[in-house]
Amino acid sequence: MSKDFQLHPDLASTFAWQVDSIYFLLIALSVLFTVGVFTVLIIFSVKYRRRSDDERPKPIHGSTALELAWSIIPLFIAIGVFTLGAEVYFRMYRPPADAIEIFVVGKQWMWKIQHPEGVREINELHIPVNQPVKLTMTSEDVIHAFSVPAFRTKRDVVPGRYTTMWFEANQTGEYHLFCAEYCGTQHSTMTGRVIVMEVDAYQQWLGGGVSGESMVDAGARQFVQLGCATCHKAESGGRGPSLVGIFGGPVQLATGEIVTVDESYVRESILSPGTKIVNGYQPIMPTFQGQISEETLMQLLTYIKSLSESE
Amino acid sequence: MTTTSTTEAPSASGHLADPDVNYLNNEYGIKSWLLSLDHKRIGLLYLIMTTVFFVVGGIGAALIRIELMTPGGDLLEADTYNKMFTMHGVAMIFFFLIPSVPAVIGNFVLPIMIGAKDVAFPKLNLLSWYCYMVGGGLATFAIIAGGIDTGWTFYTPYSTTYANGYVSVALFGVFINGFSGILTGVNFMTTVHKMRAPGMTWFRLPLFIWAQYATSLIMILGTPVVAITLLLVVLERVFHIGIFDPALGGDPILFQHLFWFYSHPAVYIMIVPGFGVMSEVIACFSRKRIFGYSFVAFSSLAIAVLGFIVWGHHMFTTGQSIYAGMVFSFLTFLIAVPTAVKIFNWTATLYRGSVSMESPMLYAMGFMGLFLIGGLTGLFLSTMATDIHLHDTYFVVAHFHYVMVGGMVMAYLCGLHFWWPKMTGRMYSEVMAKTSAVLIFMGFNLTFFPQFVLGYLGMPRRYHVYPDEFQILHVASTAGATVLGIGYLVLFICLVSSLINGAKAGPNPWGAKGLEWMIESPPTPHNFHETPVVTFEAYAYEEEDTLLPVPGDGQTTGAVSH
Ligand SMILES: [Cu+2]
Ligand SMILES: [Cu+2]
Numbered sequence: 001m002s003k004d005f006q007l008h009p010d011l012a013s014t015f016a017w018q019v020d021s022i023y024f025l026l027i028a029l030s031v032l033f034t035v036g037v038f039t040v041l042i043i044f045s046v047k048y049r050r051r052s053d054d055e056r057p058k059p060i061h062g063s064t065a066l067e068l069a070w071s072i073i074p075l076f077i078a079i080g081v082f083t084l085g086a087e088v089y090f091r092m093y094r095p096p097a098d099a100i101e102i103f104v105v106g107k108q109w110m111w112k113i114q115h116p117e118g119v120r121e122i123n124e125l126h127i128p129v130n131q132p133v134k135l136t137m138t139s140e141d142v143i144h145a146f147s148v149p150a151f152r153t154k155r156d157v158v159p160g161r162y163t164t165m166w167f168e169a170n171q172t173g174e175y176h177l178f179c180a181e182y183c184g185t186q187h188s189t190m191t192g193r194v195i196v197m198e199v200d201a202y203q204q205w206l207g208g209g210v211s212g213e214s215m216v217d218a219g220a221r222q223f224v225q226l227g228c229a230t231c232h233k234a235e236s237g238g239r240g241p242s243l244v245g246i247f248g249g250p251v252q253l254a255t256g257e258i259v260t261v262d263e264s265y266v267r268e269s270i271l272s273p274g275t276k277i278v279n280g281y282q283p284i285m286p287t288f289q290g291q292i293s294e295e296t297l298m299q300l301l302t303y304i305k306s307l308s309e310s311e
Numbered sequence: 312m313t314t315t316s317t318t319e320a321p322s323a324s325g326h327l328a329d330p331d332v333n334y335l336n337n338e339y340g341i342k343s344w345l346l347s348l349d350h351k352r353i354g355l356l357y358l359i360m361t362t363v364f365f366v367v368g369g370i371g372a373a374l375i376r377i378e379l380m381t382p383g384g385d386l387l388e389a390d391t392y393n394k395m396f397t398m399h400g401v402a403m404i405f406f407f408l409i410p411s412v413p414a415v416i417g418n419f420v421l422p423i424m425i426g427a428k429d430v431a432f433p434k435l436n437l438l439s440w441y442c443y444m445v446g447g448g449l450a451t452f453a454i455i456a457g458g459i460d461t462g463w464t465f466y467t468p469y470s471t472t473y474a475n476g477y478v479s480v481a482l483f484g485v486f487i488n489g490f491s492g493i494l495t496g497v498n499f500m501t502t503v504h505k506m507r508a509p510g511m512t513w514f515r516l517p518l519f520i521w522a523q524y525a526t527s528l529i530m531i532l533g534t535p536v537v538a539i540t541l542l543l544v545v546l547e548r549v550f551h552i553g554i555f556d557p558a559l560g561g562d563p564i565l566f567q568h569l570f571w572f573y574s575h576p577a578v579y580i581m582i583v584p585g586f587g588v589m590s591e592v593i594a595c596f597s598r599k600r601i602f603g604y605s606f607v608a609f610s611s612l613a614i615a616v617l618g619f620i621v622w623g624h625h626m627f628t629t630g631q632s633i634y635a636g637m638v639f640s641f642l643t644f645l646i647a648v649p650t651a652v653k654i655f656n657w658t659a660t661l662y663r664g665s666v667s668m669e670s671p672m673l674y675a676m677g678f679m680g681l682f683l684i685g686g687l688t689g690l691f692l693s694t695m696a697t698d699i700h701l702h703d704t705y706f707v708v709a710h711f712h713y714v715m716v717g718g719m720v721m722a723y724l725c726g727l728h729f730w731w732p733k734m735t736g737r738m739y740s741e742v743m744a745k746t747s748a749v750l751i752f753m754g755f756n757l758t759f760f761p762q763f764v765l766g767y768l769g770m771p772r773r774y775h776v777y778p779d780e781f782q783i784l785h786v787a788s789t790a791g792a793t794v795l796g797i798g799y800l801v802l803f804i805c806l807v808s809s810l811i812n813g814a815k816a817g818p819n820p821w822g823a824k825g826l827e828w829m830i831e832s833p834p835t836p837h838n839f840h841e842t843p844v845v846t847f848e849a850y851a852y853e854e855e856d857t858l859l860p861v862p863g864d865g866q867t868t869g870a871v872s873h
Contacts, residue, residue: 005783009768019696023767026694030687037658037683041676044661045668048597053822055598055665059853062603062656070655071648078644078690085694086637092699093633108473142469143563145628145703149769152700156629158564159468160557163630176778180703180771182462184473185389188774 012171012196013151018088020152022081029077092153095166099134102127103215103298106137106144106157109186111177114295116302117206118214123192125177127169128202134166136263138294145181148194154180162263169196219303222296231285240285241278247308252279266301333736333833348433349836354418355734356440357410364406364447367454369796371399376758376792379785384776392775393460394476400463405485406447408719409577412584413530414439414495416726417523419734421499423827424517426508426845428837431501439494446488453477453484462773464574467555467566471547479548482541489538492580496530499523508826510845514608517825517849518601521608522587525615529576529583532619537573540566564629571622579618581715582682583611585722586653589675592729593657595823596672597664600850603656610649617646627695628702636695643693650686654679669821670744674725677752681717685710688763706766709759717755724751724802731806732820736833737813743805750798757791818858824850829859
């Protein structure tokens with residue numbers, strides 16, 4: 001983390017220069033327009049200053065050609081900048097398939113982070129350099145926002161749903177982590193550090209973590225403890241559908257609608273099973289709303305996902 | 312309506328020939344003010360109360376800026392700090408910015424500009440002021456009784472489930488205040504449609520009227536949405552009906568959609584009337600017709616309409632669908648075009664004009680500079696890639712202060728200086744007025760420019776404590792705020808002292824065109840002695856100045872012909 005005064009933030013992710021180049025382009029445009037308009041204003045104000053009180057300048061009603069020119073030129077500039085911005089935004093929204101998946105739970109006023117290997121940390125996020133990282137995030141209470149200025153990206157962390165963000169750090173070091181969405185009394189101390197490490201150092205750090213149980217293992221254990229396994233068996237024929245291989249694929253609901261099984265769908269299936277009933281099954285699954293923590297839910301989710309990865 | 316009746320001269324007709332009777336001295340006593348149906352008096356009531364709220368909001372701002380001089384939280388507790396920025400936002404937005412130009416300046420000059428005796432519904436006009444007072448009273452009560460710490464945006468589920476204090480009371484206050492805006496909007500629209508003097512065709516209207524008309528449209532269409540939304544928050548808070556809180560089965564993002572559906576257009580409620588002021592002042596002080604009148608007029612309407620379909624640009628980071636985000640981003644870029652058109656037309660108005668830099672014009676130039684920067688930095692936020700980084704940082708804070716304070720407040724002060732002689736019959740000290748304009752311009756830039764840099768560095772908004780390396784920029788910002796504060800003080804002294812020892816203004820101190828400059832200053836209770844007949848276009852600065860005839864005065868000049 002930098003302690004000295006800077007005029008420009010660190011560039012520590014692959015997004016940084018992409019965002020910065022649009023930023024500098026916009027600065028150039030802004031300076032051009034401001035200086036342009038002001039120069040003209042000053043020239044006019046001086047050149048046409050009132051010299052005597054009975055001046056009655058001739059009226060000029062306007063000029064359609066000029067109006068068109070100064071509507072169409074800004075319009076094209078606007079479309080250009082829009083396109084550049086949208087393209088980068090598109091990339092920010094599409095995590096690469098090989099991204100490391102890390103889970104984040106925000107609550108008033110701390111960040112709880114869970115690595116797939118089982119290591120947990122609070123207000124700190126350790127990640128390896130030059131590897132895409134995807135965060136799956138939710139909140140236990142109000143809306144927060146996970147913001148890492150050096151990576152030029154942020155995303156809201158919303159209760160009741162998963163949001164995701166991704167980045168690829170390309171500079172080792174420590175960077176600010178801020179909560180950017182106002183969340184109450186200690187909002188401004190809901191901060192932390194993102195520590196970007198060389199890959200070896202990261203592996204070592206992971207190995208030195210406290211818990212030996214990976215998220216998939218923890219999820220598998222919970223799956224049995226919570227009784228999910230009594231209805232959901234590996235092969236079909238149980239009281240509930242088999243969860244093997246469902247993640248990422250389509251599922252037909254009792255209404256006939258076909259939906260894709262993603263994080264939100266699994267989340268909803270567990271917390272309010274009655275909302276979307278799988279075709280051919282009875283709505284007998286009990287709700288787990290309020291009975292399992294966000295962290296456990298994330299473990300179950302990782303476990304269910306892992307059931308679709310082996311094949 | 313009584314548009315065409317030229318002879319109607321009610322009980323006040325006895326005064327008509329007496330040039331010393333005006334709307335200020337025709338009746339005395341507190342009741343004559345509090346129950347007045349005169350649009351001019353109601354305008355002044357609004358002027359006084361919006362100034363009070365400006366001071367309340369200003370105190371919040373001062374405490375915030377002092378606190379932020381150091382990175383630690385040493386002056387205010389975290390909770391107090393949160394209450395201060397909420398108070399600052401609520402007071403400034405709902406009780407100062409939104410009503411200031413429409414309800415103060417609009418109330419005063421709109422009917423006169425179109426040659427009417429009053430607005431269409433004078434009683435509703437007074438009622439609107441009372442809605443404002445009740446709303447403001449409730450909000451003030453909430454602030455004094457315990458404060459609110461939700462921020463002026465009232466985001467759920469924080470505001471519905473987690474926030475302490477008198478949130479419901481404050482929300483209800485803002486709800487009631489909404490009616491004040493709706494009533495003003497309805498009133499102005501009807502007035503413009505029905506009460507124009509004979510000959511005052513749509514394309515002879517001063518651009519200020521077009522701007523007010525566009526604003527009224529937004530007030531009427533937008534305000535009910537936010538009013539209902541805030542009421543839903545109250546319902547969820549008090550009765551735990553699940554609307555926004557996911558724990559109760561609600562959707563927190565829904566609130567943001569509803570809130571910004573109003574609150575983005577509200578930006579235009581604040582700024583579009585300011586555009587109107589600019590057109591009047593720039594025309595007057597360059598003695599020229601506004602270049603491209605119809606383009607300027609229609610760009611106000613275009614902005615008003617487009618303003619309703621861009622709200623999603625506040626939500627690029629919420630995880631809304633990429634495609635929705637792209638549509639909102641694109642539409643936001645489109646708004647830049649009519650806005651740029653206005654700036655270019657105002658600039659072109661000076662061409663071959665007769666330009667004089669009296670204080671209103673100086674304020675107008677300040678507006679041009681600051682609003683330009685405000686608008687251009689808006690592009691950084693409508694560009695999705697940069698918005699992700701800048702969202703909820705000081706860059707946003709700086710941007711909307713450039714638009715709202717640099718643009719809107721400058722325009723308001725510009726209008727206030729321009730019509731002050733008309734409202735009060737007095738001239739203020741030109742030296743003091745110019746000093747205040749320069750101080751405000753410089754103080755403003757020093758306060759808010761560093762915040763752009765802070766924002767790009769990543770400093771989040773609504774932070775009470777912050778990392779050390781941001782301190783230099785915060786200190787600069789606080790220093791600027793001090794200069795800004797002094798500027799406002801000079802302005803206040805300048806205007807108030809004009810009431811005591813200002814020179815008599817006369818009907819038309821600026822040599823301006825328009826019906827309001829053809830009658831006495833201050834105007835008589837019914838503005839016109841006879842309904843004027845308009846035979847000229849707006850801004851006919853090539854013509855000689857004229858006054859409307861005063862009966863029994865021996866003056867013969869009728870309305871000017873074109
Ligand atoms: Cu926060
Ligand atoms: Cu907006």
